[in-house]
Amino acid sequence: MTRRPKSLEQWVEEVAAHTRPRNIHWCTGSDEEFDTLVAQALADDTLRPLDQERYPDCYLHLSDPSDVARVEHLTFVCTTDRDDAGPNNHWMAPDAGHAKVDALFAGAMQGRTMYVVPYCMGPIDSPYSRCGVEITDSRYVAINMKLMTRMGDAALRRIEADGSFVRGLHSTGDLDPERRFIMHFPEEMMIKSIGSGYGGNALLGKKCHALRIASYQARSEGWLAEHMLIVGVESPTGDTHYIACALPSACGKTNLAMLVPPASQPGWKIWTLGDDIAWLHLDDSGRLCAINPESGYFGVVPGTNEDSNPNAYRMIQHDTIFTNVARTDDGEPWWEGKAVGEPAFDWRGRRYDPNGGPAAHPNSRFTVAASNNPGYSELAEAPGGVPLTAIVFGGRRRELAPLVFEARDWRHGVLVGAGVASETTAAMIGEVGVVRRDPMAMKPFCGYNFADYWAHWLSFTERSDRLPRIFHVNWFRRDAEGRFLWPGFGENLRVLRWIIDRCEGKIGATETPIGYLPKPGDIDTEGLDIDAQTMESLTAVDIDGWSQEMASIGEYLESYGERLPAALRRERDRIAAQLAEAS
Ligand code: GTP
Numbered sequence: 001m002t003r004r005p006k007s008l009e010q011w012v013e014e015v016a017a018h019t020r021p022r023n024i025h026w027c028t029g030s031d032e033e034f035d036t037l038v039a040q041a042l043a044d045d046t047l048r049p050l051d052q053e054r055y056p057d058c059y060l061h062l063s064d065p066s067d068v069a070r071v072e073h074l075t076f077v078c079t080t081d082r083d084d085a086g087p088n089n090h091w092m093a094p095d096a097g098h099a100k101v102d103a104l105f106a107g108a109m110q111g112r113t114m115y116v117v118p119y120c121m122g123p124i125d126s127p128y129s130r131c132g133v134e135i136t137d138s139r140y141v142a143i144n145m146k147l148m149t150r151m152g153d154a155a156l157r158r159i160e161a162d163g164s165f166v167r168g169l170h171s172t173g174d175l176d177p178e179r180r181f182i183m184h185f186p187e188e189m190m191i192k193s194i195g196s197g198y199g200g201n202a203l204l205g206k207k208c209h210a211l212r213i214a215s216y217q218a219r220s221e222g223w224l225a226e227h228m229l230i231v232g233v234e235s236p237t238g239d240t241h242y243i244a245c246a247l248p249s250a251c252g253k254t255n256l257a258m259l260v261p262p263a264s265q266p267g268w269k270i271w272t273l274g275d276d277i278a279w280l281h282l283d284d285s286g287r288l289c290a291i292n293p294e295s296g297y298f299g300v301v302p303g304t305n306e307d308s309n310p311n312a313y314r315m316i317q318h319d320t321i322f323t324n325v326a327r328t329d330d331g332e333p334w335w336e337g338k339a340v341g342e343p344a345f346d347w348r349g350r351r352y353d354p355n356g357g358p359a360a361h362p363n364s365r366f367t368v369a370a371s372n373n374p375g376y377s378e379l380a381e382a383p384g385g386v387p388l389t390a391i392v393f394g395g396r397r398r399e400l401a402p403l404v405f406e407a408r409d410w411r412h413g414v415l416v417g418a419g420v421a422s423e424t425t426a427a428m429i430g431e432v433g434v435v436r437r438d439p440m441a442m443k444p445f446c447g448y449n450f451a452d453y454w455a456h457w458l459s460f461t462e463r464s465d466r467l468p469r470i471f472h473v474n475w476f477r478r479d480a481e482g483r484f485l486w487p488g489f490g491e492n493l494r495v496l497r498w499i500i501d502r503c504e505g506k507i508g509a510t511e512t513p514i515g516y517l518p519k520p521g522d523i524d525t526e527g528l529d530i531d532a533q534t535m536e537s538l539t540a541v542d543i544d545g546w547s548q549e550m551a552s553i554g555e556y557l558e559s560y561g562e563r564l565p566a567a568l569r570r571e572r573d574r575i576a577a578q579l580a581e582a583s
């Protein structure tokens with residue numbers, strides 16, 4: 001048996017005494033254990049079988065209908081000083097936060113198995129990886145953690161060596177949204193989550209640890225924990241550039257990370273390193289390197305088909321857990337945009353009613369091991385990560401934001417990131433389609449005050465002169481009829497190529513107050529059904545619109561008060577002045 005650190009055993013005992021589970025299971029991470037967990041989940045209806053012939057080892061989980069997305073209004077960062085959590089987080093004093101949830105955890109696991117899930121975020125032998133232990137009474141969570149992280153004995157051995165780990169306590173409780181809380185105690189490296197069994201609320205290694213707790217830790221240790229995909233773009237001559245891209249939830253990270261080059265782009269290859277989270281470190285030579293702390297994907301299902309994302313579509317034909325999709329009459333999973341089959345049962349498990357809303361929940365998800373992805377990069381397990389050529393920010397904007405532009409330098413890039421706005425999506429409970437500020441796509445995930453976070457980002461210029469260049473993209477511009485102006489998906493490679501050409505110094509650009517934009521004709525549109533006028537509007541800067549935007553960004557930044565870095569304010573003022581001059 002792998003040795004269990006004393007501090008961990010003690011904590012497990014304390015939690016068991018408080019939550020009163022029927023029994024305790026320490027997860028080893030073995031394949032046999034996984035099979036047993038799945039068999040048990042099938043027996044108690046946590047998982048339902050799908051057609052095992054066409055979808056081997058695929059299962060369906062239907063969550064409680066009130067529990068289908070992250071809950072930002074119930075997510076708290078509990079720091080001693082309220083200002084350390086910042087206006088970007090809901091805050092509670094640590095004592096009050098503990099008291100609130102500890103009362104709900106009392107006896108919460110009665111009659112259930114308590115799983116002790118050791119996990120490692122990042123390659124087991126990477127100096128950049130960090131471990132945690134999640135205690136949970138959800139078998140679904142234990143199953144998902146096996147697919148999403150390096151889970152079990154190997155992680156336990158690393159915890160023993162590291163001497164520290166993030167503690168995550170989770171119970172599905174009674175699933176009543178009134179008694180649902182996702183609490184973070186970054187000063188104690190602790191998470192307590194109760195009342196939800198869903199994704200980001202319950203798989204504590206993901207958003208709770210790898211972003212909220214890790215971002216807090218990263219600030220004091222000099223690195224960055226970001227809501228970014230990591231992708232390798234290999235040119236026909238065999239050079240590979242690595243790019244990390246921050247897009248808000250359900251705004252295209254998985255799709256970009258798994259892009260399959262269209263036939264019009266012969267010789268190009270795309271390698272996936274990560275689709276949701278990146279941890280960034282400066283190496284000894286000053287390059288910014290990225291690792292993916294996860295080892296699996298929890299991806300949006302609707303819209304995935306042979307055309308939009310062929311690699312993902314094939315990847316989820318086997319060894320996949322589907323959450324909240326619909327089913328066909330013959331037991332296949334079905335979702336809007338699948339392009340084949342017909343739904344018979346919706347995501348609530350009811351007979352499908354065409355007038356009763358979508359068959360699959362818009363935030364239905366697949367869970368699958370990253371090694372299932374045909375484009376999985378061989379460097380995804382590299383302990384040192386991959387050096388980044390470019391960082392790309394983006395949002396979902398019907399208007400204003402051009403297809404792509406480049407920041408003038410790192411400081412300007414930090415402002416571009418801080419100014420990101422995007423339409424809300426089904427990934428969180430709340431209204432969909434409302435534009436809000438989502439700096440660096442981290443609004444729901446930054447574990448500390450954004451003002452301090454921007455200062456931390458800015459500090460990297462003092463530490464390296466080899467930083468990646470920074471860009472902004474928007475795949476989501478629409479015409480008056482609501483149609484997307486840009487084809488997106490695989491065709492986004494054309495934009496990545498422009499980005500790489502810029503980084504290699506191969507190509508010029510039009511200088512504007514908001515940054516460098518592609519010159520007409522510099523983005524390859526050969527073979528696309530897109531006219532020059534559309535390209536012109538996708539790559540133009542609306543000076544009046546941007547003047548208003550910059551005023552709005554200014555107001556937003558000022559809402560952070562005196563902690564706002566002066567350099568960021570000056571950068572905004574500089575661009576606002578240039579826009580005023582241009583109008
Ligand atoms: P999270 O897992 O929530 O962090 O999301 P994500 O950023 O990985 O988003 P994902 O790639 O799953 O895409 C979300 C939705 O955006 C899906 O419905 C996609 O079909 C759609 N989408 C992705 N890329 C594009 C694109 O280039 N153009 C358009 N129009 N839609 C896209």
Ligand code: SPV
Nearest residue numbers: 070199200207249298427
């Ligand atoms: C997101 O919402 O950004 C996700 C899904 O990636 S979840 O794991 O639920 O956070």
Ligand code: MN
Nearest residue numbers: 227249250276
């Ligand atoms: Mn995400």
